[in-house]
Amino acid sequence: xxxxxxxxxxxxxxxxxxxxxxxxxxxxxxxxxxxxxxxxxxxxxxxxxxxxxxxxxxxxxxxxxxxxxxxxxxxxxxxxxxxxxxxxxxxxxxxxxxxxxxxxxxxxxxxxxx
Amino acid sequence: xxxxxxxxxxxxxxxxxxxxxxxxxxxxxxxxxxxxxxxxxxxxxxxxxxxxxxxxxxxxxxxxxxxxxxxxxxxxxxxxxxxxxxxxxxxxxxxxxxxxxxxxxxxxxxxxx
Numbered sequence: 001x002x003x004x005x006x007x008x009x010x011x012x013x014x015x016x017x018x019x020x021x022x023x024x025x026x027x028x029x030x031x032x033x034x035x036x037x038x039x040x041x042x043x044x045x046x047x048x049x050x051x052x053x054x055x056x057x058x059x060x061x062x063x064x065x066x067x068x069x070x071x072x073x074x075x076x077x078x079x080x081x082x083x084x085x086x087x088x089x090x091x092x093x094x095x096x097x098x099x100x101x102x103x104x105x106x107x108x109x110x111x112x113x114x
Numbered sequence: 115x116x117x118x119x120x121x122x123x124x125x126x127x128x129x130x131x132x133x134x135x136x137x138x139x140x141x142x143x144x145x146x147x148x149x150x151x152x153x154x155x156x157x158x159x160x161x162x163x164x165x166x167x168x169x170x171x172x173x174x175x176x177x178x179x180x181x182x183x184x185x186x187x188x189x190x191x192x193x194x195x196x197x198x199x200x201x202x203x204x205x206x207x208x209x210x211x212x213x214x215x216x217x218x219x220x221x222x223x224x225x226x227x
Contacts (some may be wrong), residue, residue: 004157024205033213042201054215091157095213102148102160103202103213 002026006092006104013082017045020078021109025094032075033103034067035091036060043091049075050097082113118202123222126192134187134221136202141182144208146203149176149187151190158201158217161187174210 005024013019025032032053035043046065047057051072061067064082069075079086089110093103119137126132138147149161162169162176164185169176175188189196201220205213 031213040219042199042219043215045214045216049210059118093157093213102150102163103215105157105159107155108157 004092004094004104005101005104005111009107010110010112012114016081018078018080019082020076020109021028021090021092021111023075023077023092023094023106025074025092026104028096029094029104030072030097031095032069033093033095034075034077035093037089037091037108038087046077049111067106071112079111082111084113085111087111118204118218120200120202120218120221122219123224124190125224125226127226129191130195131194132189132223132225134189134198134200134202134223135184136186137184138202138204139183141204142206144206145204146207147175147176147178147182147185148203148205150201150203150215150217151196152201152220153195153198161200165207192225194225194227197208197223199223 007022009054033048034046037043045058046061047048047067049069052069089108091108093105095103116191120129146163146165150158151161152158162174164176177186199222201217203215
């Protein structure tokens, strides 16, 4: 499978715990994006990387959230001290810098905070 | 970001054409019109995009109004697998190839057998 891969697919955690999600983009894609989607809503942009540089962060990304992309390959999204409001689907996407091929999304990680 | 307006839901019958409308009256000259769809329990999937001219690909056709204030995604023969939420998104390319996309609620397409 050469698509965008996200792990885990599902995560249930207790409020206050830290969680980390991983995204493996399409190998030749140098841009990587994180989105969050709550029930009944479209995805909301969180942040994006070009190679290892984090170029933009949404105001939605509170200081409890941190994303990294070491070496410009896979990326991790960590949420510290989870809250019930963090329950959502977290989506990763990747794209090329040039051209207009569209962004390719993974299947997402569904987080439930209990 | 320029905004799009789509119907909340539409219904179609299998093997019939489907026309999904999108209004974007505040579109700017550097906005491309993108369509994505999201099947249940999946991430969004790129469908098609265009700037001014009508576009065709293996999945769908995109018809863009001459004034670019509206567009229509056309599925030529709907199948049950086309049941999804369809998002019409304006992507400003003046800043480069950035897929920071602003999704609305989209149109939920139901396909009846």
